[in-house]
Amino acid sequence: MDAALDKALGIHDDALKLRSQRSSVIASNIANADTPNYKARDLDFQKMLSVAASQQQPAVQLKTSHAGHLGGSEGSGQPVSGEMLYRTPTQPSLDGNTVDTQAEHTRFAENTFMYQASLSFLSSKFKGISYAIKGQ
Amino acid sequence: MALFDNFDLAGSAMSAQSLRLNITASNMANANTIAGSKDEVFKARHPVFKAVMQDAQEHTTGVQMAGVLEDNTEPLAQFSPGHPLADPDGYVYSPNISVVEEMVNMMSASRSFQANVEVLNTTKQMLQRTLSLGE
Numbered sequence: 001m002d003a004a005l006d007k008a009l010g011i012h013d014d015a016l017k018l019r020s021q022r023s024s025v026i027a028s029n030i031a032n033a034d035t036p037n038y039k040a041r042d043l044d045f046q047k048m049l050s051v052a053a054s055q056q057q058p059a060v061q062l063k064t065s066h067a068g069h070l071g072g073s074e075g076s077g078q079p080v081s082g083e084m085l086y087r088t089p090t091q092p093s094l095d096g097n098t099v100d101t102q103a104e105h106t107r108f109a110e111n112t113f114m115y116q117a118s119l120s121f122l123s124s125k126f127k128g129i130s131y132a133i134k135g136q
Numbered sequence: 137m138a139l140f141d142n143f144d145l146a147g148s149a150m151s152a153q154s155l156r157l158n159i160t161a162s163n164m165a166n167a168n169t170i171a172g173s174k175d176e177v178f179k180a181r182h183p184v185f186k187a188v189m190q191d192a193q194e195h196t197t198g199v200q201m202a203g204v205l206e207d208n209t210e211p212l213a214q215f216s217p218g219h220p221l222a223d224p225d226g227y228v229y230s231p232n233i234s235v236v237e238e239m240v241n242m243m244s245a246s247r248s249f250q251a252n253v254e255v256l257n258t259t260k261q262m263l264q265r266t267l268s269l270g271e
Contacts, residue, residue, distance in 0.1 A: 016266075020138040021194060023262070027142045027255050028197040031149030033248055034156075035185040035199055043195075084195050101251060112258050119265055126270040 008129060012121045014052035018045060019115040025084075026108045029099050036095040040104065044083035139266075141196045142259040146252040148188075148198035153249040155201055156183045160241045167233040171211075172221035178231045180207035180238075207232070 006013075022043055032038040089098040159181050166178040186202035209232040217226035 017138075020262075023259065024138040024141045024145065024191075024194055024196045027145045027259070028195070030251050030255055031145045031199050032185070032187050032197060033251065034153075034244070035187050038187045038197070041195065101248075105251065105254075108255065108258065112262060115262055116265060119269060123269055123271075130270075 005129070009122065009125055011049065011053050012118050012125065015049060016115065016118045016122065018043075018048055018052065019111055019118060022111050023108065023115065026104055026111060029087075029104045030101065030108065032097075033099045033101045033104075034097070036097060038097050038099060040087040040089075040099045041084055042087055042107070044085060047083045138194050138196075139259055139263055141191055141194055142255060144190060145196055145198050146256040146259070148190075148200065149252045150249055150256075152183075152185055152199040152201055153245045153252070156185075156245045157242060157249070159183050159204065160238050160245060163233055164235060164238045164242075166231060167235050167238070168230060170214075170219070170221055170228045170230050172223055172228065174211055174229055177211040177229045180209075180231060180233045181205065182207060 022045060025041055025043055029040045029042075032040075087098060087100075090100055090103070163180045166180075169178045171177040182205045184202045184205060185199050187197045188200045190196045190198045211229040212232050213227045213229055215226055216222060216228050219228045222228050
């Protein structure tokens with residue numbers, strides 16, 4: 001993505017990526033609600049987002065010798081990996097499963113809500129950019 | 137994109153739960169099936185699920201049927217000498233299936249199925265909103 005556009009969008013594209021990743025992790029938990037010995041997992045959203053934000057400025061930049069050259073800042077290109085944690089079970093179960101379906105449902109709903117929030121932030125950013133381009 | 141993985145995840149869970157529902161239904165249907173000897177008695181079956189890694193990078197885990205366990209509890213012997221299937225001692229045998237237990241299994245399976253349908257619907261909405269971004 002173009003560096004200027006990337007900067008204009010701020011942290012929201014990374015947040016969107018992480019939210020979709022988290023929704024898959026929680027969907028895995030819900031899918032495995034009846035699997036023996038399955039341990040519910042989640043990711044540390046805040047930590048991963050701060051890692052993603054710090055990756056926005058790449059360590060190595062392309063050398064530019066002309067004002068029209070691009071810096072090649074594809075910083076947020078690679079997937080952010082890391083903090084996958086296990087949930088602390090609230091109730092013990094005989095089959096070793098630690099999924100609390102109700103809790104996972106609320107987390108899934110919350111995550112979806114936050115995803116839509118990021119989407120509307122991005123949407124208004126795009127509207128702003130388009131207004132700036134067209135001037136009307 | 138991680139959101140597309142949700143379809144595979146919820147799909148695998150839904151097919152696993154519907155298999156479980158099938159097995160429960162056949163257990164219930166055969167709860168009163170009578171046999172003439174202990175060996176011929178219908179054996180209740182119980183599915184066992186296992187988690188399968190779908191995408192190591194995205195940490196998504198689907199569900200698969202690991203196998204079906206046969207219930208080895210002793211069949212119930214019933215003294216009924218007039219029964220055409222009765223053995224020389226006058227006994228017929230029926231499987232030791234608790235219909236109440238199977239009903240609970242059925243409810244659990246259908247609730248889990250519903251939960252995954254919900255995940256699927258929500259994911260679909262999320263993707264649709266993403267597609268209409270910037271409009």
